[in-house]
Amino acid sequence: xxxxxxxxxxxxxxxxxxxxxxxxxxxxxxxxxxxxxxxxxxxxxxxxxxxxxxxxxxxxxxxxxxxxxxxxxxxxxxxxxxxxxxxxxxxxxxxxxxxxxxxxxxxxxxxxxxxxxxxxxxxxxxxxxxxxxxxxxxxxxxxxxxxxxxxxxxxxxxxxxxxxxxxxxxxxxxxxxxxxxxxxxxxxxxxxxxxxxxxxxxxxxxxxxxxxxxxxxxxxxxxxxxxxxxxxxxxxxxxxxxxxxxxxxxxxxxxxxxxxxxxxxxxxxxxxxxxxxxxxxxxxxxxxxxxxxxxxxx
Amino acid sequence: xxxxxxxxxxxxxxxxxxxxxxxxxxxxxxxxxxxxxxxxxxxxxxxxxxxxxxxxxxxxxxxxxxxxxxxxxxxxxxxxxxxxxxxxxxxxxxxxxxxxxxxxxxxxxxxxxxxxxxxxxxxxxxxxxxxxxxxxxxxxxxxxxxxxxxxxxxxxxxxxxxxxxxxxxxxxxxxxxxxxxxxxxxxxxxxxxxxxxxxxxxxxxxxxxxxxxxxxxxxxxxxxxxxxxxxxxxxxxxxxxxxxxxxxxxxxxxxxxxxxxxxxxxxxxxxxxxxxxxxxxxxxxxxxxxxxxxxxxxxxxxxxxxxxxxxxxxxxxxxxxxxxxxxxxxxxxxxxxxxxxxxxxxxxxxxxxxxxxxxxxxxxxxxxxxxxxxxxxxxxxxxxxxxxxxxxxxxxxxxxxxxxxxxxxxxxxxxxxxxxxxxxxxxxxxxxxxxxxxxxxxxxxxxxxxxxxxxxxxxxxxxxxxxxxxxxxxxxxxxxxxxxxxxxxxxxxxxxxxxxxxxxxxxxxxxxxxxxxxxxxxxxxxxxxxxxxxxxxxxxxxxxxxxxxxxxxxxxxxxxxxxxxxxxxxxxxxxxxxxxxxxxxx
Numbered sequence: 001x002x003x004x005x006x007x008x009x010x011x012x013x014x015x016x017x018x019x020x021x022x023x024x025x026x027x028x029x030x031x032x033x034x035x036x037x038x039x040x041x042x043x044x045x046x047x048x049x050x051x052x053x054x055x056x057x058x059x060x061x062x063x064x065x066x067x068x069x070x071x072x073x074x075x076x077x078x079x080x081x082x083x084x085x086x087x088x089x090x091x092x093x094x095x096x097x098x099x100x101x102x103x104x105x106x107x108x109x110x111x112x113x114x115x116x117x118x119x120x121x122x123x124x125x126x127x128x129x130x131x132x133x134x135x136x137x138x139x140x141x142x143x144x145x146x147x148x149x150x151x152x153x154x155x156x157x158x159x160x161x162x163x164x165x166x167x168x169x170x171x172x173x174x175x176x177x178x179x180x181x182x183x184x185x186x187x188x189x190x191x192x193x194x195x196x197x198x199x200x201x202x203x204x205x206x207x208x209x210x211x212x213x214x215x216x217x218x219x220x221x222x223x224x225x226x227x228x229x230x231x232x233x234x235x236x237x238x239x240x241x242x243x244x245x246x247x248x249x250x251x252x253x254x255x256x257x258x259x260x261x262x263x264x265x266x267x268x269x270x271x272x273x274x275x276x277x278x279x280x281x282x283x284x285x286x287x288x289x290x291x292x293x294x295x296x297x298x
Numbered sequence: 299x300x301x302x303x304x305x306x307x308x309x310x311x312x313x314x315x316x317x318x319x320x321x322x323x324x325x326x327x328x329x330x331x332x333x334x335x336x337x338x339x340x341x342x343x344x345x346x347x348x349x350x351x352x353x354x355x356x357x358x359x360x361x362x363x364x365x366x367x368x369x370x371x372x373x374x375x376x377x378x379x380x381x382x383x384x385x386x387x388x389x390x391x392x393x394x395x396x397x398x399x400x401x402x403x404x405x406x407x408x409x410x411x412x413x414x415x416x417x418x419x420x421x422x423x424x425x426x427x428x429x430x431x432x433x434x435x436x437x438x439x440x441x442x443x444x445x446x447x448x449x450x451x452x453x454x455x456x457x458x459x460x461x462x463x464x465x466x467x468x469x470x471x472x473x474x475x476x477x478x479x480x481x482x483x484x485x486x487x488x489x490x491x492x493x494x495x496x497x498x499x500x501x502x503x504x505x506x507x508x509x510x511x512x513x514x515x516x517x518x519x520x521x522x523x524x525x526x527x528x529x530x531x532x533x534x535x536x537x538x539x540x541x542x543x544x545x546x547x548x549x550x551x552x553x554x555x556x557x558x559x560x561x562x563x564x565x566x567x568x569x570x571x572x573x574x575x576x577x578x579x580x581x582x583x584x585x586x587x588x589x590x591x592x593x594x595x596x597x598x599x600x601x602x603x604x605x606x607x608x609x610x611x612x613x614x615x616x617x618x619x620x621x622x623x624x625x626x627x628x629x630x631x632x633x634x635x636x637x638x639x640x641x642x643x644x645x646x647x648x649x650x651x652x653x654x655x656x657x658x659x660x661x662x663x664x665x666x667x668x669x670x671x672x673x674x675x676x677x678x679x680x681x682x683x684x685x686x687x688x689x690x691x692x693x694x695x696x697x698x699x700x701x702x703x704x705x706x707x708x709x710x711x712x713x714x715x716x717x718x719x720x721x722x723x724x725x726x727x728x729x730x731x732x733x734x735x736x737x738x739x740x741x742x743x744x745x746x747x748x749x750x751x752x753x754x755x756x757x758x759x760x761x762x763x764x765x766x767x768x769x770x771x772x773x774x775x776x777x778x779x780x781x782x783x784x785x786x787x788x789x790x791x792x793x794x795x796x797x798x799x800x801x802x803x804x805x806x807x808x809x810x811x812x813x814x815x816x817x818x819x820x821x822x823x824x825x826x827x828x829x830x831x832x833x834x835x836x837x838x839x840x841x842x843x844x845x846x847x848x849x850x851x852x853x854x855x856x857x858x859x860x861x862x863x864x865x866x867x868x869x870x871x872x873x874x875x876x877x878x879x880x881x882x883x884x
Contacts, residue, residue, distance in 0.1 A: 018577070026574065029606040110575040112567060113604035137572050137648040137764055139691035146681040146688065201683055201690065204567060206575040208651045211761040215674050215697030298677075298693045 003041040004100035004120070006031070007163075008072070011089030012049040015107040017060040019208070020047070023109055024064050028071035030116040035071070039120040040101075044074040046093045050083040055107075086156070087172025087182040094171055097163060105158045110206035118203035119160040122149065129165035129195030130187060133158040133205040138217055142199075142294035149198035152287055152294035153187035158205040165195050176237060176275050179222060181230025184293045185237065191285040224257040225264075232265040235288060236274050239281030243288045303400075303453065304336040304359070312430055312486040315529045316399060317342040319484040323426050323531055328389035330425070332411075333375065333401030337363040344368075348395075351388050375405060378414045385418045392423020399430040400527075402472075403462040412476030419534035427478055427532040430486075433525045434463040437516045438493040440523075441501035441509060454492035455526070466522045469530070471540055478532035488526040507800040514799050515752075518730040546638065550612070551661070552581040552654055552720060553637030557627050558645035560587050560594030563601060564688055565646040565766075570601065572648045574609040578655035583613040584634055586627035589620030625733035625741045632726045632733070639669060641720035642742070646678070649717065649763040656762045657720045664756030666722055668749045670703040671762040673718035678766040692769060701759035705750060705803060706810055709796070712743035717763040721749045734795075740788040744795065751802040 008027055012020060027045065034040045045068050049055055056064065056077070065075045084092060090104055101123060103116065115133055122131040132154035134140075144151035161171075169189050172182045187197045212218040219227070228251055235243035251262040268274050280286040287293055307313045316339060320329070329343050334352035336359040343350040352363045353373040360370040371384050385393065396415060402408045415427060432455045439455060442448070450456045464472075473480070500506040504513065517523040554573065558566055573583060585602065587595050595617055602615055616634060618627040632640060639661060643649065653671075660669040677693035699713045707713060725731050729752065734744050 022575065025606050025608070029604075033604055110571065112571040113606070114567075136568050137650055141691070141694070146690070147684055149684065201681075201688055202564075202685060204571050206571050206651070208575065210652065211650060211674055211695060213701065213759050213761075215695045215761060297690070 003035075003038055004123075005042040005098075006040050006044070006101045006103060006116075006120075007094070007097050007099040008043065008045045008103045008105065009090055009093045010047055010105050010107050011084075011086055011093070012047060012051060012055045012107050013083065013089075014051045015049075015055040017056050020056060020107050021060065021064050021067065023105070023107060023111070024068050026111040026113075027105070027116070028068045030111040030113055031071040033113055034117040034120055037117055039117050042099070043072050044076070044099065045072040047075075047077045048084075048089045048093045049077070049079045050085070050089050052083075054079050085174055085178040087174035087177055090156075091171050091174055094166070100163055102161045102163050102166065103159075104156050104161070105205070106207060108208040109158050110208075111158075112204035112206070115158075115203045115205055116160075118200050122198060122200045122203070123160055123162060125196070127196045128198050129162045129169075129190045130154045130197045131160045131203070132197070132199050133203040134199065134201045135207040136204055138207065138209045138211075141296040141298050142292070143297050144199035144201075146201070149200055151197060151199040152285070153184045154197050154199065156183035156186070157207050159183075162195075165190060165193070169193050169195070173237075173275070175273075176233050177230055179226040179230070181226075181234045184230075184234055188238065188280065188285045192280060221257065224255070225261055228254075228258050228261040229264055231291070231293075232261065233268075233274065234286075234293065236265075236269070237277075237279055238283075238286035239278035240283075240286065240288055247291070304362075305338050307338045307342055311338075312399075312527045312529060313339050313342065315484045315486040315527075316397070316428060316430055317346070319482055319529055319531055320348075320395060320397075320428055321346055322482060322484070323395065323428075325394035325426060327392055327394035327423070329395045329397060330385070330388045330393055331397040331399070332373065332381075333398060333404070334363065334370075335359045337366070337368060339397065339399070340366065340368045349389070353384060353388075375401070375411055378410060381411065381414050382418050385415070385422050389422070393425035394423075395426045395428055395531075397428050399428075400432070402429060402431050403457075403460045403464065406461050408462055409472060409476050412473065412478060413537070416477035416534050416537065424534055426481065427534070428530070429469075429473070429532065430527050430529045431462075431464045431469060432457070432460070432527050433465065433522055435465045435520070435522060436488075436491050436493065436526060437513055437523045438491045438502060440516050441512045442493065442499070444501055444512065445499070449493065449495070451492065456493065464528065466520065466525070466528065469528055473530075473532055474538045475540060477535050477537035479535045480530050481533045482531035484529045485522065485525040486527040486529055487524040489524055491526050511800045511802070515729070519728065520730060550580050550582045550637045551578070551639065551658055553631070553635035553640045553723065554581055554583045554654075555628055555631035555635070555640060555642045556583060556585050556645055557624065557642065558585065558587055558590070558598065560590030560598050562645050563594075563597050564683075566598065567601060568648050569643060569645055570605060570609065570613075572650070572653075574606060575651045576649075576654045577651050578658055579608065579612075580658070581612065581654050582635070582637055583609075584631045585613055585615045586618055586631045587615060588618040588622075588624075588627040590617070623735050623738055623741070625735040625737060628733040628741070629735065632723070635723055638723055639720040640723050640726065641717065643717045643763070646766050646768070647717045647763060648766065650761070652760065653762045656758050656760055660756045660758055661720075664754070666724070667754040667756045668703075668722070668746070669720040670714055670755055670757045671718055672697070672701055672759055673699055673715045673763050673765045674761045675699075675765050675767055677769050679769045691766075695761075695764070697761070702757040703750070703755045705755070706807060706814065708743075708747065708750070709801075712740070712746070714742075714746060715763075715765040716742040717765060719746055719755075721745065722753055725749050725753055737788050737791060738784050740785070740792055744792045747792070747796060754804060 031040065031043050061077055068075045080089065080092065094102060119131045119133060122128060135157060140155060142151060173185050177185060191197055210218040232244060232247055235247060248262055251258040289295060326348060328349040328351060331337060331339065331350065331352045334354045337352040340350045340352060340363060351369045351371065352360065353371040354360055355374045360372060363370050371388065373380055373384055375381065405411060419425060434455060436455060450458045452458060494502055500508045501512055503509050585598065587598055599615060602610060602613055616630060618630045628642060639657065656671050657669045674695040675698045676691055676695050678689050679692040681688050681690045703714060731748060733741050737744055
């Protein structure tokens with residue numbers, strides 16, 4: 001049996017070129033190690049840019065292509081000319097994919113040398129559809145089984161997906177989610193279809209987070225708006241009107257961004273543009289606890 | 299009148315140091331003393347069983363030597379051809395040694411003489427060259443220079459006829475430049491040089507804190523602080539030109555010292571990933587494997603080999619043999635470091651992408667100071683991963699340390715974990731400081747206190763690193779490894795070290811102390827002390843008064859007895875007057 005083929009995708013948006021090149025160099029190294037171990041065959045790299053202007057100059061792109069060249073069989077870059085959001089950008093890049101596996105990764109990430117190999121190894125288990133890397137230096141607090149890695153949902157800051165499962169279940173619901181919540185939604189849809197979602201602690205990815213003066217993770221304005229909006233849409237999509245109401249009450253009296261998130265949700269609900277299908281009202285996979293979608297370890 | 303000095307040989311003089319060095323070379327034959335003066339060493343050389351020949355331009359000295367039965371030659375050291383002739387004719391056989399005692403500093407171009415000696419040496423039996431020159435970096439001179447004093451004298455360290463000034467490093471450069479390589483030394487040291495004047499100068503008097511501080515700084519910086527004269531022996535080799543100074547830009551900004559015992563490859567992987575993600579790539583990593591087994595070192599080597607090229611190129615794996623405290627690998631690391639600043643990260647810490655960049659930002663605004671950023675804390679615990687032992691974050695971040703470095707607060711407790719500060723490498727290389735290998739723990743606090751005192755400190759409130767604390771019973775971190783007694787003992791040691799030398803505080807500390815010191819307690823303590831002394835004085839006064847009263851009583855009684863008619867019959871009582879005299883003498 002030949003080694004699986006891999007497509008690696010990242011969506012840029014006003015992404016600093018040095019960071020993107022740093023990511024690509026780390027991916028090239030990680031793919032090279034995985035290939036050396038016979039874990040991966042053909043590998044392609046696709047970058048899509050949602051920015052108003054390209055993040056990468058022609059020189060950057062040439063250098064990046066050269067840096068990736070030894071490890072990837074193809075490197076493609078597409079300037080979308082529109083902000084498609086995270087899910088929209090990833091969907092566009094993945095359309096027509098013929099590979100076995102798909103690695104989605106944020107442009108502000110850096111792959112540890114064994115990251116690709118560790119994710120590939122875990123996906124050798126045919127019941128697993130999504131294998132998520134462990135983020136550093138800010139480790140995600142959601143629970144997982146240390147032995148099997150089973151976890152309620154996988155962050156798409158860096159995760160590898162089985163494309164067979166994606167063809168069955170679909171990729172990101174970019175009609176419902178713009179920046180946040182699409183990873184939880186995809187994980188839950190996979191689980192509803194019977195696929196496994198796992199966290200792989202030995203697969204490390206650096207996700208460039210800043211810690212604020214108060215010791216908390218600094219969140220940008222986009223995150224402060226789209227985070228709660230994603231949560232509202234999730235609650236709606238999974239049939240949890242009680243959560244919509246409870247969260248709505250908090251947001252309506254919250255910060256300006258939180259109030260804006262509620263207004264955006266209410267407008268979509270009133271316009272009938274929210275998902276029609278309510279997926280999991282009985283809570284087989286969908287979990288809403290203290291504003292999170294998994295139990296947290298701390 | 300001759301300009302030549304007539305100093306006599308003595309066991310407490312530099313000549314005895316030269317004699318002992320010469321004896322240690324275990325050579326036999328002729329010793330040619332260039333610039334011999336009155337030949338103070340002639341008899342001592344002869345006593346070693348060697349043949350002494352004195353050469354000088356001054357006739358008085360040569361005549362004195364001849365009267366004592368030694369061979370002489372007239373030589374002007376400006377006459378290089380004459381020197382070459384003398385070298386080839388001075389001895390019947392090979393020359394054992396050439397002496398140049400207190401001579402090089404009188405020459406306008408000493409390198410020409412040294413080069414001539416070097417060139418001629420192979421033809422005359424490769425004699426050893428023994429040199430004695432005064433040290434202008436003696437602590438006495440260094441201290442007086444601080445005051446702007448440069449006291450030229452007729453003889454001594456600042457002899458008015460000296461044309462050359464030597465430090466240890468300049469001596470080495472001059473000698474190596476002329477092809478002379480050190481093979482022995484017996485430097486002559488004096489705690490009080492001839493420049494130790496005037497009496498009572500606060501930079502010289504060891505009881506004065508200022509003098510104490512200058513002495514400590516000077517002695518730490520370089521080993522020749524008390525050397526009065528360098529007494530060195532050399533052998534001839536190929537001249538080494540002075541190396542061009544490495545431009546500052548060729549050195550990395552930061553050297554990151556990573557301590558590991560090689561037993562935590564999983565956390566080390568975390569850290570190396572974080573280092574590879576730095577937004578500022580101007581740093582090197584020294585991976586210091588201390589006491590690691592061959593298998594563990596091999597595993598670390600594999601981990602390193604897997605890194606991307608840029609990370610591999612900036613990382614050096616250094617094996618540090620077992621033994622020594624946790625400071626041992628750090629001293630090894632500092633000796634290997636090339637960066638302008640040095641910081642320390644343990645193999646279970648992690649850093650943000652801004653770690654190096656934030657240090658640089660601070661260095662640009664406050665060059666030469668200790669650079670301090672905020673460290674957040676996070677608990678970590680051991681967990682079983684599918685493939686073996688793993689770890690997991692077990693708490694949110696805690697903002698456990700103050701946003702700015704508070705010098706006074708840090709004298710009491712350490713509020714800056716190791717990964718939160720970078721020290722100018724000059725603190726180690728120029729000031730001669732080291733990590734204290736006698737400390738089992740708290741080596742970070744110790745070095746930080748010393749560095750901040752002399753370099754100052756610049757702070758950023760931004761957290762750039764995460765100090766991961768293993769939960770009790772989880773992992774082999776220092777908290778679990780070292781007993782509370784060790785911490786207590788180390789703390790006492792750090793405080794004792796701080797007490798052993800004057801304390802330097804930055805401007806503004808007076809006001810801060812004034813605000814913070816519990817004034818009532820200070821006053822109570824002083825008043826209590828005054829009260830105790832007062833009681834003691836009162837007790838002594840009472841004793842003195844009682845003694846006086848007793849004496850007066852006795853005197854009065856004596857007068858009465860002496861004047862009484864019963865004197866003769868009271869003779870036995872006169873013996874009592876003895877103790878009375880003793881009291882009076884007192």
